Amino acid sequence: MQSNATLEYDYSLAKKFTYLTILFGVLGMLIGTLIAAQLAFPELNYLLGEYGTFSRLRPIHTNTVIFGFTVSGVFATWFYVGQRVLKVSMAESKFLMFIGNLQFWIYFVGALLATVSLFFGFSTAKEYAEYEWPFDVVIVLVWVLWGISIMGLIGIRREKALYISVWYYLACFLGVAMLYLFNNMAIPTYFATEGLGNVLHSVSMYSGTNDALVQWWYGHNAVAFAFTVPIIAMSYYFLPKESGQAIYSYKLSLLSFWGLMFVYLWAGSHHLLWSTVPDWMQTMGSAFSIVLILPSWGSAINMLLTMKGEWNQLTDNPLIKFMVLASTFYMLSTIEGPIQAIKSVNAIAHFTDWIPGHVHDGVLGWVAFMIMASIFHMAPRMFKRELYSKKLMEQQFWIQTTAVVLYFTSMWIAGITQGMMWRAVDEYGNLMYSFIDTVTVLHPYYTIRAVAGVLYVTGFIMFAYNIFKTMTAGKVLTQEPQFRTPMA
Amino acid sequence: MDIRELQGYASFFMTIFLVIMLYGYIIHLYRSEKKGERDYEKYGKIALDDEVTSTPVEDKPASQRDYKEENK
Ligand code: HEM
Numbered sequence: 001m002q003s004n005a006t007l008e009y010d011y012s013l014a015k016k017f018t019y020l021t022i023l024f025g026v027l028g029m030l031i032g033t034l035i036a037a038q039l040a041f042p043e044l045n046y047l048l049g050e051y052g053t054f055s056r057l058r059p060i061h062t063n064t065v066i067f068g069f070t071v072s073g074v075f076a077t078w079f080y081v082g083q084r085v086l087k088v089s090m091a092e093s094k095f096l097m098f099i100g101n102l103q104f105w106i107y108f109v110g111a112l113l114a115t116v117s118l119f120f121g122f123s124t125a126k127e128y129a130e131y132e133w134p135f136d137v138v139i140v141l142v143w144v145l146w147g148i149s150i151m152g153l154i155g156i157r158r159e160k161a162l163y164i165s166v167w168y169y170l171a172c173f174l175g176v177a178m179l180y181l182f183n184n185m186a187i188p189t190y191f192a193t194e195g196l197g198n199v200l201h202s203v204s205m206y207s208g209t210n211d212a213l214v215q216w217w218y219g220h221n222a223v224a225f226a227f228t229v230p231i232i233a234m235s236y237y238f239l240p241k242e243s244g245q246a247i248y249s250y251k252l253s254l255l256s257f258w259g260l261m262f263v264y265l266w267a268g269s270h271h272l273l274w275s276t277v278p279d280w281m282q283t284m285g286s287a288f289s290i291v292l293i294l295p296s297w298g299s300a301i302n303m304l305l306t307m308k309g310e311w312n313q314l315t316d317n318p319l320i321k322f323m324v325l326a327s328t329f330y331m332l333s334t335i336e337g338p339i340q341a342i343k344s345v346n347a348i349a350h351f352t353d354w355i356p357g358h359v360h361d362g363v364l365g366w367v368a369f370m371i372m373a374s375i376f377h378m379a380p381r382m383f384k385r386e387l388y389s390k391k392l393m394e395q396q397f398w399i400q401t402t403a404v405v406l407y408f409t410s411m412w413i414a415g416i417t418q419g420m421m422w423r424a425v426d427e428y429g430n431l432m433y434s435f436i437d438t439v440t441v442l443h444p445y446y447t448i449r450a451v452a453g454v455l456y457v458t459g460f461i462m463f464a465y466n467i468f469k470t471m472t473a474g475k476v477l478t479q480e481p482q483f484r485t486p487m488a
Numbered sequence: 489m490d491i492r493e494l495q496g497y498a499s500f501f502m503t504i505f506l507v508i509m510l511y512g513y514i515i516h517l518y519r520s521e522k523k524g525e526r527d528y529e530k531y532g533k534i535a536l537d538d539e540v541t542s543t544p545v546e547d548k549p550a551s552q553r554d555y556k557e558e559n560k
Contacts, residue, residue, distance in 0.1 A: 008540065
């Protein structure tokens with residue numbers, strides 16, 4: 001095919017998925033901000049008739065940020081990192097290029113249609129698994145194509161050893177495949193009843209407590225295999241590469257990997273504490289959640305120690321700032337989660353705003369920061385241009401950091417207040433507050449969260465603008481930078 | 489003993505088993521480095537020296553390389 005003299009990495013797929021990451025990021029976060037504002041100002045529910053209500057928009061927010069934004073980011077970085085650590089170019093295989101492009105187009109069109117279907121109210125009503133069965137089929141297809149890409153690239157690699165990031169991408173692939181298939185098992189009612197009801201409608205194969213268990217085994221491990229594992233893969237590549245420092249301890253990275261794989265799968269029942277699932281299972285969920293601190297902090301500390309002796313980079317390279325903050329937020333949310341999984345704490349925390357507070361210090365501080373940092377690192381290599389503006393990056397960093405802090409602190413206060421008020425009783429054992437009392441008290445915190453949303457989206461749009469200007473107006477680079485990303 | 493109790497015990501013993509495996513893995517990692525059989529830390533370089541023309545940290549065995557030569 002090509003001679004080695006002119007062989008270069010092919011970034012066309014990484015670029016395409018980068019565009020989608022930005023597109024779905026803007027869309028998902030705008031909707032997130034809208035629903036945050038709706039919780040503070042209910043009149044905003046009536047902007048678009050049935051299409052603009054909180055209940056319609058919430059699943060669009062969660063699915064767009066998970067399956068649109070995050071998963072595109074995972075694909076974009078895989079098609080970049082995969083080639084580099086395996087030392088083989090996509091351009092060396094026409095077949096893999098074809099599969100990759102097929103994956104891109106099916107994914108793009110499928111994701112758009114799936115989003116539209118949620119707008120129209122087609123939903124299985126299972127959290128993060130709301131897409132109806134035809135979209136599940138498309139998702140499975142996309143996933144299989146991605147699997148072929150991964151295995152294919154590994155098959156033609158030059159570097160025999162699989163770098164730790166590849167292990168994590170593989171875990172993401174296998175984990176999500178298994179979880180998604182099991183949880184989304186459903187019977188399309190139209191075909192089962194010979195033509196009754198809507199073609200898109202389906203009924204889950206599980207019911208009652210079993211349904212809840214499978215759902216939260218899935219739900220929690222979606223956090224593990226979509227929000228954690230591939231993001232660690234990114235950190236283990238981009239942080240060493242950007243800083244020019246090898247991972248602090250490769251052995252620790254291997255150990256944390258197996259620890260994470262082993263422990264995560266058992267922790268899901270912490271979503272069902274005090275419910276009808278067997279007691280031992282609840283206790284197991286709590287216990288494993290606490291043990292989960294170890295592999296999580298193992299990875300996070302490894303990332304921070306990678307900067308050992310090079311902390312000066314934190315002050316003069318905003319990209320390092322993004323990544324170090326991401327690792328720090330990873331530590332925060334992986335200590336917070338286990339605390340919430342303690343049964344007595346969960347009795348207060350469950351069903352309150354502390355839970356979305358916890359979710360978002362993880363996803364805004366860790367997941368989205370790491371994805372944006374990865375794109376900042378890849379952009380000059382993909383477009384052969386310097387990053388457009390360092391100043392804009394710095395501003396974005398501070399705006400978004402402020403946003404994350406406002407989001408989770410307001411939700412901590414709101415959640416704990418809510419939990420305490422719900423359970424407060426007077427001297428005769430009567431409940432002291434009615435539901436509306438809590439709503440009134442929480443109003444200011446909901447407003448703060450909406451402001452946090454506006455700030456975070458503003459930062460994200462600054463990011464999108466910076467990347468757009470990098471592509472179109474950044475100073476042209478004659479040589480690919482080795483470590484530190486050049487920026488104007 | 490009903491099925492739920494059985495599941496409980498199965499989960500407990502599996503946990504013990506996997507804990508032993510995991511600790512065994514740590515010992516394995518450190519021991520094989522001490523004996524000089526492997527050097528795990530060198531793999532960290534894969535991320536730093538990752539040009540398509542860079543020398544692999546661990547080369548593929550010749551039998552597997554044939555495929556690529558044919559495709560040139
Ligand atoms: C501008 C940024 C964002 C804002 C303002 C925002 C706002 C919200 C709101 C208001 C909810 C509903 C909470 C409730 O029902 O009480 C929510 C849920 C959720 N969001 Fe976001 N969000 C943002 C970004 C993100 C991102 C980037 C991700 C993931 C990458 C994400 C993942 C989730 C998840 C998983 C839930 C469900 C949480 C649960 O069930 O407890 N969000 N978000």
